Amino acid sequence: MRIAVPNKGRLHEPTIDLLERAGLHLENGADRKLYADTVDPDVSVLFARAADIPEYVADGAADLGITGYDQVREARVDNVSELLDLEFGRCRLVLAAPEDGDIESVADLEGGTVATEFPNITADFFADTGVEPDIVEVSGATELTPHVEMADAIVDITSTGTTLKMNRLAVVEEVLASSVRLFGREDVLEEPKVDEVRTALSSVKQAEGKRYLMMNVPEDRLETVRDVIPGMGGPTVMDIADENGDDGKVAVHAVVDERDVFETITEVKKAGASDVLVNEIERLVE
Numbered sequence: 697m698r699i700a701v702p703n704k705g706r707l708h709e710p711t712i713d714l715l716e717r718a719g720l721h722l723e724n725g726a727d728r729k730l731y732a733d734t735v736d737p738d739v740s741v742l743f744a745r746a747a748d749i750p751e752y753v754a755d756g757a758a759d760l761g762i763t764g765y766d767q768v769r770e771a772r773v774d775n776v777s778e779l780l781d782l783e784f785g786r787c788r789l790v791l792a793a794p795e796d797g798d799i800e801s802v803a804d805l806e807g808g809t810v811a812t813e814f815p816n817i818t819a820d821f822f823a824d825t826g827v828e829p830d831i832v833e834v835s836g837a838t839e840l841t842p843h844v845e846m847a848d849a850i851v852d853i854t855s856t857g858t859t860l861k862m863n864r865l866a867v868v869e870e871v872l873a874s875s876v877r878l879f880g881r882e883d884v885l886e887e888p889k890v891d892e893v894r895t896a897l898s899s900v901k902q903a904e905g906k907r908y909l910m911m912n913v914p915e916d917r918l919e920t921v922r923d924v925i926p927g928m929g930g931p932t933v934m935d936i937a938d939e940n941g942d943d944g945k946v947a948v949h950a951v952v953d954e955r956d957v958f959e960t961i962t963e964v965k966k967a968g969a970s971d972v973l974v975n976e977i978e979r980l981v982e
């Protein structure tokens with residue numbers, strides 16, 4: 697099983713980091729190499745440009761791919777399926793035009809020109825609107841094209857909006873919302889390894905929003921503490937082995953939403969718990 701991952705650019709680091717956290721440690725993968733092995737002898741990694749990854753997967757150079765949804769859509773590959781939203785690399789493809797110009801709606805682009813690094817997505821977007829501008833493909837610095845009379849508007853990536861603002865461009869309409877996805881070629885999806893990889897990556901995502909709470913609770917307060925612990929299933933309750941005689945306490949462990957931790961600590965303290973520890977969780981397979 698081979699996974700294609702971004703070789704550089706902003707998606708490279710977070711993707712490698714995710715694979716590592718998922719337990720798929722890379723080996724022999726020094727920078728600038730084309731391939732790397734992983735600790736799993738059945739899983740290797742191919743480094744490729746973010747934009748090339750969907751085609752590599754579709755054509756069989758790799759079986760699974762990790763790249764932006766925008767790239768998957770732009771490649772128009774029809775034999776791959778999405779397996780998991782990895783929820784980083786969040787951005788929007790937007791139609792944007794000069795702030796103080798005449799383009800205020802999609803309809804204003806009839807007979808106009810739109811520059812983009814994403815000609816297929818742009819064509820699909822306009823096909824749905826019935827408006828038919830010329831679409832000009834550029835390979836970078838798209839934001840400049842309206843100011844050099846190459847285009848009336850652009851379709852480009854935005855996240856913080858800084859680049860658009862710097863270039864005095866305003867969003868006319870959202871074209872596509874994107875984030876990084878795990879996807880695979882349809883003829884390999886039934887292989888058990890695909891699900892193993894998907895589960896490993898998803899376990900990291902699951903763990904990100906959770907914390908592992910540990911606390912000591914007097915046995916006679918256990919039910920009260922139980923009642924104020926939210927989250928996954930019931931807490932785990934363990935006897936505390938105590939050489940100096942039983943002091944009537946148990947250890948309570950629970951997985952709790954990160955957002956609930958603050959309130960939960962207040963509540964369990966009130967209910968009689970002590971020695972509360974909050975731990976990060978590396979992976980969580982439900």
Ligand SMILES: Nc1ncnc2c1ncn2[C@@H]1O[C@H](COP(=O)(O)OP(=O)(O)OP(=O)(O)O)[C@@H](O)[C@H]1O
Nearest residue numbers: 705706707745746764766767785786787853855874
């Ligand atoms: N500003 C941004 N915020 C969030 N995600 C982004 C942003 N810009 C790009 N992305 C996501 O990252 C993907 C790759 O962009 P990136 O700029 O890293 O590569 P690239 O410009 O294609 O690299 P190169 O052309 O140098 O190989 C995009 O397709 C998109 O999914």
Ligand SMILES: O=P(O)(O)OC[C@H]1O[C@H](OP(=O)(O)OP(=O)(O)O)[C@H](O)[C@@H]1O
Nearest residue numbers: 706836837853854855856857858859860
């Ligand atoms: O809304 P913002 O936060 O400003 O982000 C948008 C910018 O980010 C991307 O460029 P990137 O930084 O990847 O540089 P690149 O043009 O070299 O790919 C994208 O092409 C936009 O130009």
Ligand SMILES: [Mg+2]
Nearest residue numbers: 705706836853
């Ligand atoms: Mg870029």
